[in-house]
Amino acid sequence: MNGRDLVRSVKAVNLSDAALRVRMVRSAWRRRRVDAVGLAPRGAERARTPGPVTMVEPGPGGGVVRFARSELRVRVTSGGAVFWGWDGAEPGPSSALVGGSPEADPRAVLEPDKEGGWRVVAERATVVVSRLGAVELRTPGGVMLRRDLPPRWWEPVGGGTARWVQRSHVAADARFFGLGGRAAGPRLRNGTYVLWNTDPGGSFGPGDDPLYITMPVQLVVADGGTHLVFHDNTWDGTVTLREGEEGAGSGHDRMGSCEVRMEGGPLRCWAMVGAPARVLHSWASLTGAPAVPPTWALGHHHARWGFGSEREVRRIVAGYQERGLPLDAVHLDIDHFDAHQVFTVDRERFPSLPKLAADLRGDGIRLVSIVDPAVKAEPGNAVYDSGTAADAFVRDAAGRVVRGVVWPGDAVFPDFTAGRVRKWWSGQYDERLAQGFAGFWHDMNEPVSFAAFGETTLPLSARHALDGRGGDHREAHNVYALGMARAGYEGMRELRPGERPFLFSRSGWAGMQRYGGTWSGDVATGWPGLRASLSLVLGLGLCGVPYSGPDVGGFDGSPSPELYLRWFQLGAYLPLFRTHAALRAGRREPWEFGPEVLEHARAALVERRRLLPYFVTLAHLARRSGAPYVRPLWWGSPEDRALRDCEDAFLLGDCLLVAPVLSQGVTRREVRLPPGRWYDTVTGRAYEGPGQVSVDAPLSRIPVLARAGSVLPVRGADGRLALDVWAPGPGRAGGGLVIPDPGDGWDEPELQRFAVRWSDGRVLVERDGEDEAAVEYPVRVLGLDAPGAPRAPEQASP
Numbered sequence: 001m002n003g004r005d006l007v008r009s010v011k012a013v014n015l016s017d018a019a020l021r022v023r024m025v026r027s028a029w030r031r032r033r034v035d036a037v038g039l040a041p042r043g044a045e046r047a048r049t050p051g052p053v054t055m056v057e058p059g060p061g062g063g064v065v066r067f068a069r070s071e072l073r074v075r076v077t078s079g080g081a082v083f084w085g086w087d088g089a090e091p092g093p094s095s096a097l098v099g100g101s102p103e104a105d106p107r108a109v110l111e112p113d114k115e116g117g118w119r120v121v122a123e124r125a126t127v128v129v130s131r132l133g134a135v136e137l138r139t140p141g142g143v144m145l146r147r148d149l150p151p152r153w154w155e156p157v158g159g160g161t162a163r164w165v166q167r168s169h170v171a172a173d174a175r176f177f178g179l180g181g182r183a184a185g186p187r188l189r190n191g192t193y194v195l196w197n198t199d200p201g202g203s204f205g206p207g208d209d210p211l212y213i214t215m216p217v218q219l220v221v222a223d224g225g226t227h228l229v230f231h232d233n234t235w236d237g238t239v240t241l242r243e244g245e246e247g248a249g250s251g252h253d254r255m256g257s258c259e260v261r262m263e264g265g266p267l268r269c270w271a272m273v274g275a276p277a278r279v280l281h282s283w284a285s286l287t288g289a290p291a292v293p294p295t296w297a298l299g300h301h302h303a304r305w306g307f308g309s310e311r312e313v314r315r316i317v318a319g320y321q322e323r324g325l326p327l328d329a330v331h332l333d334i335d336h337f338d339a340h341q342v343f344t345v346d347r348e349r350f351p352s353l354p355k356l357a358a359d360l361r362g363d364g365i366r367l368v369s370i371v372d373p374a375v376k377a378e379p380g381n382a383v384y385d386s387g388t389a390a391d392a393f394v395r396d397a398a399g400r401v402v403r404g405v406v407w408p409g410d411a412v413f414p415d416f417t418a419g420r421v422r423k424w425w426s427g428q429y430d431e432r433l434a435q436g437f438a439g440f441w442h443d444m445n446e447p448v449s450f451a452a453f454g455e456t457t458l459p460l461s462a463r464h465a466l467d468g469r470g471g472d473h474r475e476a477h478n479v480y481a482l483g484m485a486r487a488g489y490e491g492m493r494e495l496r497p498g499e500r501p502f503l504f505s506r507s508g509w510a511g512m513q514r515y516g517g518t519w520s521g522d523v524a525t526g527w528p529g530l531r532a533s534l535s536l537v538l539g540l541g542l543c544g545v546p547y548s549g550p551d552v553g554g555f556d557g558s559p560s561p562e563l564y565l566r567w568f569q570l571g572a573y574l575p576l577f578r579t580h581a582a583l584r585a586g587r588r589e590p591w592e593f594g595p596e597v598l599e600h601a602r603a604a605l606v607e608r609r610r611l612l613p614y615f616v617t618l619a620h621l622a623r624r625s626g627a628p629y630v631r632p633l634w635w636g637s638p639e640d641r642a643l644r645d646c647e648d649a650f651l652l653g654d655c656l657l658v659a660p661v662l663s664q665g666v667t668r669r670e671v672r673l674p675p676g677r678w679y680d681t682v683t684g685r686a687y688e689g690p691g692q693v694s695v696d697a698p699l700s701r702i703p704v705l706a707r708a709g710s711v712l713p714v715r716g717a718d719g720r721l722a723l724d725v726w727a728p729g730p731g732r733a734g735g736g737l738v739i740p741d742p743g744d745g746w747d748e749p750e751l752q753r754f755a756v757r758w759s760d761g762r763v764l765v766e767r768d769g770e771d772e773a774a775v776e777y778p779v780r781v782l783g784l785d786a787p788g789a790p791r792a793p794e795q796a797s798p
């Protein structure tokens with residue numbers, strides 16, 4: 001047992017249910033026996049490197065460079081993404097890619113390099129291959145962004161899957177981001193990060209790794225440029241990062257480095273070069289456009305493990321209504337199931353669930369259901385019987401159905417890597433929709449099987465279809481949740497074709513944005529957990545997953561009134577705004593923390609409701625461009641090193657800068673500003689960036705600043721769309737994009753462009769070059785000291 005297994009085992013076994021603990025012990029021994037038979041020992045291995053170049057073969061978008069002991073295929077796509085794969089690896093098959101392998105760029109050609117190697121020159125990037133197999137990624141201007149050293153493989157002498165290592169160098173000033181959901185981010189410090197989707201076995205904080213979503217996706221930002229690298233390999237692995245040391249040593253000694261180790265699978269990479277917005281657009285083009293949630297899902301959600309009954313749900317909803325607090329959705333956890341069995345209802349506690357759902361919808365509130373992948377292994381359970389008839393469950397190497405232990409007890413697991421199984425599972429959501437549920441959150445889908453020791457997942461030797469390729473759980477584990485999300489999404493599209501599905505998933509992999517979003521999982525209650533919440537949202541957005549959010553207040557324990565309020569204020573500016581807590585945790589309703597917290601929480605809820613048109617615009621822009629709603633401060637200025645190191649504030653779209661309070665007792669904080677003029681949205685005070693300013697952060701609010709010249713779509717007093725326009729600086733102009741809410745169906749919304757400029761001493765707002773009268777929305781111009789005069793700014797300090 002390795003150290004990471006031991007930590008998870010200790011956490012997992014700390015349960016009060018004695019019968020469950022016994023089952024966990026049996027499950028752990030059963031898993032060990034299955035793997036002892038199903039996994040052959042690796043035995044002796046031999047190492048291999050590519051060796052020298054022997055020949056080259058030009059091809060579409062690049063070509064193949066052959067070495068003495070390997071070959072490298074390089075291909076530039078028409079969208080600007082660069083692929084390279086060793087040992088004959090092709091772009092497909094891949095769970096991450098959408099629409100098959102992209103077209104090659106016919107303008108990109110393989111040609112000799114003056115240093116004795118070969119290069120592929122394209123519009124957005126140049127790839128240089130040395131005669132011994134090093135691969136350099138360069139900007140069109142020739143700046144080196146990344147240098148992969150020749151890889152090394154270790155192959156079993158008797159045959160089998162080779163493990164491999166790829167070492168790379170980046171600029172000394174480079175900063176690493178990404179790798180999925182990492183609590184210690186968003187900037188990834190020196191250390192080793194595990195690529196294995198993992199339930200930490202309890203609440204987690206910044207020091208816990210890995211977590212539920214791991215992806216071999218690195219976004220690297222340096223003075224010379226930004227690039228994204230994706231190692232398209234789903235096996236267990238690690239990424240070891242080391243930032244460079246500027247001014248120390250020379251050459252490779254001072255450069256940053258990255259080492260990727262995989263226990264099997266292909267060595268193939270995708271790379272994109274350019275400004276962050278262009279890189280994320282290329283990534284979305286490759287892996288799929290983010291799903292747009294229905295508008296109600298951009299509002300406020302209230303959840304809890306342990307509502308316990310229909311009566312309690314109605315009591316909580318009445319509490320929101322009596323206090324005039326906006327509420328858009330209520331989530332039911334596993335306690336509403338019959339004995340924790342998925343796709344069932346406890347009829348004693350929830351005797352009339354469809355009526356409850358209908359009553360809530362009449363008040364504009366949707367009901368959302370949890371869905372777990374594990375199915376109780378008991379004849380008479382309708383899902384188990386149906387799945388058995390369909391041969392839907394994962395089997396071991398001997399052909400026996402794999403059994404584990406989850407909340408309902410002994411359980412079996414659908415093989416979501418098989419198309420026919422996904423189709424069968426899709427049909428199960430009809431039962432949920434008939435109960436009145438409008439959306440779903442997928443839980444426990446790393447997948448989890450409780451165990452007293454060893455890893456808390458399926459046997460590594462368990463067999464999976466892998467969409468016809470066949471393989472075991474070592475390859476399927478990280479994409480298991482992706483297949484479940486696809487099944488749920490496609491099922492909802494088929495069962496409710498007129499509505500956009502709402503689905504978010506605890507686990508996933510590259511491409512999961514196609515089917516919905518995610519949430520933090522069981523983040524620990526405490527100030528470190530609050531900071532980890534922001535890290536996760538920022539990091540996932542840079543991996544192409546724009547819709548996410550934490551359990552506001554933390555999953556466990558009882559937050560202090562101050563901590564709860566600061567978490568609530570942060571959540572009001574994140575894509576998924578949801579309070580949630582564990583079965584034995586303290587309350588999470590705003591009125592439970594006293595009248596002062598209630599009023600400040602009300603202000604946050606009202607502001608979220610007012611900003612709903614802006615969130616709608618950001619959701620549709622994410623689908624079109626791949627840009628996350630929540631962006632790091634360096635998004636528009638990646639060359640600013642101070643912004644690259646700033647982790648306690650973020651941009652919400654192009655218009656707003658949000659500076660949450662992440663520490664106890666803080667009522668004033670420093671805020672790092674990107675270039676340009678910024679207005680405090682409450683006081684109207686103006687600041688000129690780049691630089692740092694000190695701003696008030698009273699308990700009643702967190703600092704939010706608006707970019708000068710921005711056009712912010714908001715909900716007006718009459719409930720209709722209106723525009724807040726923040727005055728540009730003297731002699732400057734601005735503008736923005738607005739996408740009016742098209743409803744929760746599939747109508748393609750209109751993208752409206754607005755320009756903002758000064759004319760004869762006043763601010764003019766024009767749509768698509770037309771005159772001011774053509775703007776059909778009420779317009780409020782902000783940031784003026786007096787009519788015709790923008791507010792004088794305070795210069796930020798360096």
